Amino acid sequence: MKSFTEQTFSRRQFVKLGGGSAVALVLAGCASSGGSGTSSDASASDGSSSNAAAIKPGFITLHDENSTYDLNFINAAKEACKELGISEDTYMIKTNVPEGQECYNAAAELADAGCNIIFADSFGHEDYMIQAAKEFPDIQFCHSTGTKAHTEGLDNYHNAFASIYEGRYLAGVAAGMKLNEMIDSGKITADQAKMGYVGAYTYAEVISGYTSFYLGAKSVCPSVTMEVTFTGSWYDETAEKEGATKLINDGCVLISQHADSMGAPTACENADVPDVSYNGSTQDACPNTYIISSRINWVPYYKYAIQAVKDGSSIDTDWTGTLSTGSVELTDLNTSVAAQGTQDKLDEVKGKLEDGSVHVFDTSTFTVKGAKLDSYMADVDTDANYTADTEAVSDGYFHESEYRSAPYFDVQIDGIELLDTAF
């Protein structure tokens, strides 16, 4: 439960960050989390903290700008540095760093070059970042999408993610509105409201993503069902296109995806089937079928973490960006495809998610094998045996991204059929 307290602190503290009282709150936050208090004292006393010029962020990315996933991080890195007044000569970006010893080498080289905070963007970088963090205790290491910070217990190693399931839920609402429009116009019957979803792996992040998308659609279109197929790769244009085509041939009338290529959107445009995209708008390439897209904006996290090093304050072990922090974004509703009134509905639901009156994984809205989910032990602490260790259901909803920042919702709910689970 300790990390739960940290989590609530993190959200409040971010909102207040610009307000001056942030530092006190941060210190209070880390005092409650035990050991990390000492590290912030140490970094504050070395004198460099007040010197803005001494800040030198380093970024490690798996691919370069040609990958939409990495482009999203690279753009965020540049924007965050620009907003914080860090010049282009100061920060460093190492692209095309594989998920092996090269990542440790890259982190160590950035450390040698004088970086005092180092970010990495790919899940497989995590262990090598931890290895580097142990070797350079005075440098902060921040890893997006990782799961181990809360169990490693290092003062200078941190995880970050965003509550992207809320964005997916909103995108699902837009999808459900579209389905309703198709039912009302007599194009399909209520029973035919079947969506298709192209996933990468049967990983919690993907399961959390498609389930929240489905629940969003279901909240406005109760008869909806969904089929999911997996490609076994985060980026495989051919497989994603084939997957989407398979789903369309299977009778799916709307497609969404959690994979990084243009495969699924292109297949939808060719077949004239509406598509809810991911990682950014695909409206230019698919003007007749693109509805909306959700994505994680990493600028708030980068600014928060770099600012923390500047101030000599400590960085959260697990940081989860939300709709309120601007980390979860919906991009460009395509009004010529989306159902009428979608924007108003989205604004309404977004408000409810933010004030807590609606929860994405509200256990009254779905069933598992015909029964309500009253208790679920999630695998929050990563281990080789996938030991379920943390009770995630309480107060009538599944608490996603609260016990650690990376998603851990991996429940198989009714209404969603998995076509293949090889990956």
Place this chain on the structure above:
Amino acid sequence: MIHITKRKEMPLPQAMAIRLLSVILALVICGVITTILTGLNPIDVYVTFFNGTFGSARKVWILLQEIAILLCVSLALTPAFKMKFWNLGGEGQVLMGALATAACMIVLGDKVPNALLILCMVVSAVVAGAVWGLIPALFKAKWNTNETLFTLMMNYVAMQLVAYFIIVWEVPKGSGKIGIINQSTEAGWLPQIGSYKYLLNVILVAIITILMYVYLKYTKHGYEISVVGESTNTARYVGINVPKVIIRTMLLSGAICGFAGLLLVGGTDHTLTTTIANSRGFTGVMVAWLAKFNPFSMIASSFLLVFMERGASEISTIYTLNQSFADILTGIILFFIIGSEFFITYKVNFTRKTEEVEKTDA
């Protein structure tokens, strides 16, 4: 018209002079292109390029480590290529060695003493690589199948096997990643010499280099390999059992590739990915050819390739250029170096009497 004739053996100093000239020319052209495309001062770019490899002690160690692994794969390919057996399956053989190593580390992890575990890793990695080399060799020896295609396809089989086992061993579930194996216990990690992470790999590969040199140059096996490479008919005539030499040599080639897989998984990365071989099975072909299959020259050619790759990535980091730009520079330099070999091997004669030449050609 232009006539191209083969030269007699060129004296070494002259050959080296041509090579040096080609590198200088390549650097000048790279400089011009850099200035035109990016507006940067080419001298600064070269300094950065150089610093990417020699800028700090750590960078030098990374350089040595990268050379060691690339050289190890190149050495493995050398006997096969010298025999004119086009082993393009280095990638798959390294992967199989890596897979076998990872399997031992995961399955036997804390169940056997570390020394025994490492012994198991070495044996299984070498055997796995050797088997992956043996299969195409058997087909070649028995049925004269095309080894180029066969070894290439074996790469894909190996990659799929690795992908399969990654999903078996993935942590956390569904992530498609294994992460560092035995990070807390360090079981099966090859020992570190002092504070030098990569020294063991460097020493082991240095030993292999010397052994390979001796094997190729001074042993009966080495001699048989060169005879088979020159002409299988001659080999048969002098009583060499060609199928036996092919199988034996590919076993050796695969085994050393498997050993490279061991060094990668047990020595440095401590994980298994489908990309862990990082195309060294193919880059190694270039290293071996550039060095004309001389193990000591291969130290130089693998240095050259690693140096350029490291320098190129440093440029893209420091000047926030896309890596593709650095790859263009690397391509230009390689083009000149490979081109210079042409001028060392062949002589270009210019003749003015075009018509006559055409007539005689016809």
